[in-house]
Amino acid sequence: MSVSTQQFVPLSAKNEDSLKAYAAQLADFLNNQSTLAFSDIVYTLQTGREAMPYRLAILAQSTDELVQKLGSFVQSGVNDSMSILSGHTEKNVSWIFDNDDIDRKYLQDIIASQNMKKLARLWINGVQFDFRALYAEEDTCRRIPLPTYAFQKERYWMFDPLEQAPIPVQEEVSDKIISSKPPEIEIQKDQQSEKEICEKLQHMLAELMGFIPPKLPDIHEGFFDMGMESVTAVAFQKEVDEKFGISIDDTATFDYPNLSDLAAYVFTLISENSIMDREPLIDVNGLIDEIPDEIESLSIDDVVERLTDVMEN
Incomplete structure (x- = not known):
């Protein structure tokens, strides 16, 4: 060219x-x-x-x-x-x-x-x-590490604070039951960090591509720059699915063409699966419906105690 x-x-x-x-x-x-x-x-x-x-x-x-x-x-x-x-x-x-x-x-x-x-x-x-x-055969152009299409990470809430109906009891009681803002989901303690995922991917790829220990592939080098062929890419993606219990896109090694980018993508998928697997939050409004009509005559401590009993049962 x-x-x-x-x-x-x-x-x-x-x-x-x-x-x-x-x-x-x-x-x-x-x-x-x-x-x-x-x-x-x-x-x-x-x-x-x-x-x-x-x-x-x-x-x-x-x-x-x-x-x-x-x-x-x-x-x-x-x-x-x-x-x-x-x-x-x-x-x-x-x-x-x-x-x-x-x-x-x-x-x-x-x-x-x-x-x-x-x-x-x-x-x-x-x-x-x-x-x-x-390009002509004598062209010496090579692939180099460049930014890729950014996988957009999103945050999730367990419920929409705008859709949360008001609790028909004294305001000071509701303050003890729920916070004014829903808690942002925290990563589970046993969930792997992005760095840990990247290290596992690094060792998986090293074994698949025949790297001689202790040498490991550079996490920022493009997969195809390091010699990965299409057959190897398919095998690697299948191994990633099995290792992490997810299903990555067929074009993952093109969309996220190095270990660092792929680790971020895998981490996001694992996080999303973790959110989907969680038990739903307790419906506080539904619990209050189960408390007798005489709630208005109860003290704050009695209301909290009644709610606790309903939740445990």
């Missing part, structure tokens, strides 16, 4: 907000990584990422230009005159014309002519092709 012309830099995400967040994250990262070769950045983003529905294509000649255009997209959105293109596709388009031969010939001509803008327009509209076809 020629480095004197504008290069096609693809980014994608599962929704529009995540795409902008990803663009901002990448721009921030590149601002602090002045030693990275622009050709390696382009090659990594072209060949080391899964194409998701919301797509951004930027044409740039240098890292500085790419950072500037990423910032422009985050602030102002698409700009055709600046070669900042974006599209959304629910599924990949396997055809352009009605004839497969014309399709292949059309793509081959675009790739041969290195017409990056045409290629970018096709890609943002769902046309899939092998980016490696843009």
Whole structure:
């Protein structure tokens, strides 16, 4: 691939907000990584990422230009005159014309002519092709560690404080029974930390890929940069499922392409499963319904004692 012309830099995400967040994250990262070769950045983003529905294509000649255009997209959105293109596709388009031969010939001509803008327009509209076809055998571009599509962690509450009905007793009694704000879920003591998960993944992958002890894979090195093949990726994902009792996405090693990112993803899945497995909180309003009508004549201590008896029974 020629480095004197504008290069096609693809980014994608599962929704529009995540795409902008990803663009901002990448721009921030590149601002602090002045030693990275622009050709390696382009090659990594072209060949080391899964194409998701919301797509951004930027044409740039240098890292500085790419950072500037990423910032422009985050602030102002698409700009055709600046070669900042974006599209959304629910599924990949396997055809352009009605004839497969014309399709292949059309793509081959675009790739041969290195017409990056045409290629970018096709890609943002769902046309899939092998980016490696843009490179000659003698090209020395390599994949490097870069930010990936961010898996969004969420916090959960056991119930919505806005939906919590008022308790029909004196306010000072309710203060003893529930707090004004629902407690945020805490990680169970026996739940593994993200660091522990990362260490286990590290040893699992070392054994699977034949690392000689005590050498272990670098948690920040890309899976495919360290020589992982597709068959190994499938075996690794299956082993992760069995080891942690979860079900990760089939594209996990592409979406989270190093051990550090994958550990964060696994940790989130385990946390979500832990939340789902918990017993529901006791319905305080339901308990109060079980207390006799003469509650209004009882003292605060008597009300608390009655509630305690109902909860224990």
